[in-house]
Amino acid sequence: MKCIAVVMAMASEASPILTQLGAQAIPAIPLLPFEFFEANRNGCRVIISVNGRDRRHGVDSIGTEAAALNTYFVADRYNPDLLITAGTAGGWMHQGAEIGDVFVSDQKFVHHDRRIAIPGLDEYGIGSYPAVPAAGLARALNLKLGVVTTSNSLDENDDDRRLIAANGGSVKEMEAAAVAYVCEMMAIPVMALKAITDLVDHHTATADQFNANLTMASRRLAEKLLQVIDFCAPRMVADLA
Numbered sequence: 001m002k003c004i005a006v007v008m009a010m011a012s013e014a015s016p017i018l019t020q021l022g023a024q025a026i027p028a029i030p031l032l033p034f035e036f037f038e039a040n041r042n043g044c045r046v047i048i049s050v051n052g053r054d055r056r057h058g059v060d061s062i063g064t065e066a067a068a069l070n071t072y073f074v075a076d077r078y079n080p081d082l083l084i085t086a087g088t089a090g091g092w093m094h095q096g097a098e099i100g101d102v103f104v105s106d107q108k109f110v111h112h113d114r115r116i117a118i119p120g121l122d123e124y125g126i127g128s129y130p131a132v133p134a135a136g137l138a139r140a141l142n143l144k145l146g147v148v149t150t151s152n153s154l155d156e157n158d159d160d161r162r163l164i165a166a167n168g169g170s171v172k173e174m175e176a177a178a179v180a181y182v183c184e185m186m187a188i189p190v191m192a193l194k195a196i197t198d199l200v201d202h203h204t205a206t207a208d209q210f211n212a213n214l215t216m217a218s219r220r221l222a223e224k225l226l227q228v229i230d231f232c233a234p235r236m237v238a239d240l241a
């Protein structure tokens, strides 16, 4: 691969990998909050694009809108061989997930908060954008595999729970399906790498778990992301299956 792009939502998720790659800031897009960084890893160009700060609210631009727009710019500007949506996520105890586990996307990316009970539009709402087959990569790097499911809420309600179960979701976050939607349109292979900050079926509130584990999970994410980049760089996308 000549170029791998990584799209990330939060500054604290991105900080450890930027340091480890020795990534340099590169020009941003006027008016937009996205922050671009570049590194070279064994001859492969690595672009890291972070969603940046929301100007009105002064917080990280998490969620699907910023993720989709950021992905579009990265895809259009750098035409990467592979795009990785990297960050943190919730997992489920009853599926064996543990805090700090790092998951690779399996099969498809889905939405669990777009309920449209009209034939045809119901499936459009769920999305089901393809994830690059990466079972070989997961096996080689000892990563778990799971279907990534996206909504714009940190917690989940009963409708979310039903839809997540119906779609076989096991990695819950707020950006990946939007990233995969753009990548499918632009014919760019997409993979998620997500470190577990919280257990959805634990009695502790998700936000409290998230805040307690964000630093550790971001460190784990960086460690695995580096291994994923080093695994992918000398290979072709088809070699990840």
Ligand code: SAH
Pocket (backbone or CB within 6 Å): 009, 010, 059, 060, 062, 063, 087, 088, 089, 090, 091, 153, 154, 155, 172, 173, 174, 175, 197, 198, 200, 206, 210, 211
């Ligand atoms: N308290 C944070 C908000 C983080 S929102 C702040 O102050 O900015 C959660 C972020 O982590 C999102 O980008 C999302 O992709 C990811 N995330 C982690 N666990 C999640 C979960 N259980 N459900 C949804 N998103 C989760």
